[in-house]
Amino acid sequence: MELVLDIISWIFLVTGCFFCLTGAVGLLRFPDFFSRIHAASITDTLGAGLILIGLMFQSGGWGLVMPKLVLILLFSLLASTTASHAIAKAALKSGLKPEVSSADEPSEGESSSKL
Template identity: 65%
Template sequence: MIALALDVGSWILLVAGSFICVTGGVGMLRFPDFFTRIHAAGVTDTLGAGLIFTGLMLQAGLSLVLAKLVMILLFMLFTSPTASHAVAKAALHSGLEPQLDDVDDRSGVDS
């Protein structure tokens, strides 16, 4: 019974995590500008990784493997947003400008 619940939970988490990662990938390809792509890559990567690792943790049971998964997850939670921040800061510092809508046009239509 518990094994079944764990399996179902893992399935849901893994599928959700993969879906979010794929969404991030699609966003990388289709977003118009570098700074929007950072949103796609950074946010979805971290969230997708978190979900996938949690799904794997449910499969691992109480063991050293679980501890390792927790450590990798914590490490990625720390470093993935930091890396995105560093890339964004470096891009801004070197003069890359975000693509903005025209300020005069308030009707919501792109010019």
């Protein structure tokens, strides 16, 4: 039983880490602000969320740790999505347009300076 829990937990943890990593890569490599913020919010939601779920399996039973982790998960989901929303809205308001057309060559220098 313990082994099964351990395996499940590690699967979650590893996938969580993977998403964190992809988020980080995306943050560096994506062309403009809005796609970057998409990458960043993946780290927050999927990455952190999966890691937290993985940790729940590690916490060993229904002690005090489990509900705390659930609460953290809930709050981080609430807070990080709202934060991403606020950042994106602020960017849009201050006049940053998403680069949608594929015809335009995304200029690396410009977008990195906006960050």
